[in-house]
Amino acid sequence: MSTRLHTATKQSYSATTQLAVPTVKWWSLPRLLVDYARYGDDVVDKLFDRYGDIFRVDVPIGFEILDGVRSVVLFRDPNLVKPLFTASAEVVDPTLANHVLELLYGDRSLFLVDGPDHQRIRKLVLPRLRGNELQKWGDGLDSSVRTDVATWAGAGPVHVQERMLDVTLESILQITLGITEEQMPIWKPPMHAMLRTAMSNEYIVRYATRRLGGLKTWTKLHAEIAACESLIYTEIARRRNAREVEQPDLLDLMMRLEGPPLSDRELRDQLFTILLAGHETTASTVTWAVDYLLQNPQQLAIATAEARTDSDDYSYIEAVLHETLRMHAPAPVFGRVTRTTYQLGNYAIAPNSLVLPFIHGIHRDATLYPDPNVFRPERFVDTKPGTFTLIPFGGGTHRCVGDRLALFQAKLMLRTILRDVELTFHSNKKTTTNLLPTNNIQVLARRAS
Structure with a gap:
């Protein structure tokens, strides 16, 4: 693991200074990709240690991540995050990088549209995933988690992430589509099948070989998407x-808002986006939180005591989740593509470059987070996470619309687990790849005394 700490004073930037971005030789790329798949973020940290807090890789023709984009620029200097995320859309394209997932999200997803269309859809969706709108689903989510957690005690080894994936899917189906307990057996199997396939490493391989038909010939995923679409379009038509007949779910709210109505396709794409973006990420965050708490008995005791009070204040559990997201963000990067020559700090970035803030490095900047490799929820007790220093959900006008929903779900899920059962490790295994990080911890549970 790289142990470099950002203890030096950060470089000050001048609009009149232009520096060349250090370049990693393209022929080292295959080895880097293999090493990254095996060892994860430490491989990128070593490149930063060698080249500085920003570097670029020029990808050979035919191997572009995005069509026409051959230069990939990565940085871990937190001072560069805000300028990138708030840059004008005339200078950087905030959505092109997300087209990697167009097959899943759909071309009308908030993640993929920009300009007036993005503003219109975001204005419709965002208020329904904030504040009091979320609270109306709290009791149902708490009940679902309690029902599942009640089966843990005495059941032998429990795979936490698998159980959380199931609970999270139920929660999202309830919130977005109002699916009842009786309807879950119809909805969950096809959704689980599609989500497992979509979140597998095969998607990365298929996308990399898309010019050879890797995505078009993936009949399994296409069939699973079609099965889920059929359920959603049938529900929209109904x-x-x-x-x-009004229903207290996101679909109903989106269909009843004033202004130009969303088309069936737009509704489908927003629902798919929330299902896909919020399913695995929330489950993984809760799983990592359980993992870290079991490794840190003092923090576990504080969080458990808070979960078992009658108060509605769960600020420490929320701090645990913020610290978990700092240590393990759902995605390693959020990208922007330059439309013109772009001045990022003192660096001139060429047009058609994919610029990626490396979240792992930014979240472990010692000038922001002392002892950055130590799990310390106290960092966020009585301290709000910085908008551009804790960025597990991206930033700017294209920040993930489901960020509050994810935290709301995770807080209720973790609180219920800590309140209802006492856990010990059965085994603590994690995958070595960071392409699609998972945490395969198993726990033994007994009812809370």
Whole structure:
């Protein structure tokens, strides 16, 4: 593991200074990709240690991540995050990098549209995933988690992430589509199948070989997407034919808002986006939080005591989740593509470059987070996470629209686990790849005394 700490004073930037971005030789790329798949973020840390807090890789023709984009620039200097995320859309494209997932999200997803279309859809969706709108689903989520956690005690080894994936899917289906407990057996199997396939490493391989038909010939995933789409379009049609019946879910709210209505395709794409973006990420965050707490008995005791009070204040559990997201962000990068020559700090970035803030490095900047490799939820007790220093959900006008929903779900799930059972490790295994990081911890549970 790289142990470099950012203890030196950060470079001050001048608009009149232009430096060349250090370049990693392209022929080292295959080895780097193999090493990254095996060893994860430490490989990138070593490149930063060698080249500085920003470097670029020029990808050979035919191997571009995005069509026409051959230069990939990575940085870990937190001072560069805000300028990139708040740059004008005339200078950087905030959505092009997300087209990697267009097959899943759909071309009308908030992640992929920009300009007036993005503003219109975001204005419709965002208020429904904030504040009091979320609270209305709290009781249902708490009940679902309690029902599942009640089966843990005495059941032998429990795979936490697998159980959290199931609970998270139920929660998202309830919140987005109002799916009842009786309907879950119809909805969950096809959704689970699609999500497992979509989140597998095979997607990365298929996308890399897309010019050879890697995505078009993936009949398994296409069939699974079609099965889920059929359920969603049928539900949309049912709602359009019964407009007088209101339901307290996101689909109903999106269909009833004033202004130009969202098309069936737009509704489908927003639902898919929330299902896909919020399913695995929330489950993984809760799993990592359990893992870290079991490794840190003092923090576990504080969080457990808070979970078992009658108060509605769960600020320490929320701090645990912020620290977990700092240590293990759901995605390693969020990208922007330069439309013109772009001045990023003292560096001139060429047009058609994919610029990636390396979240792992930014979250472990010792000038922001002393002892950055130590799990310390106290960093966020009575301290709000910085908008551009804790960036597990991206930033700017294209920050993930489901960020509050993810934290809301995770807080209720972790609180319920800590309140209802006492856990010990059965085994603590994690995958070595960071392409799709998972945490395969198993726990033994007994009912809380």
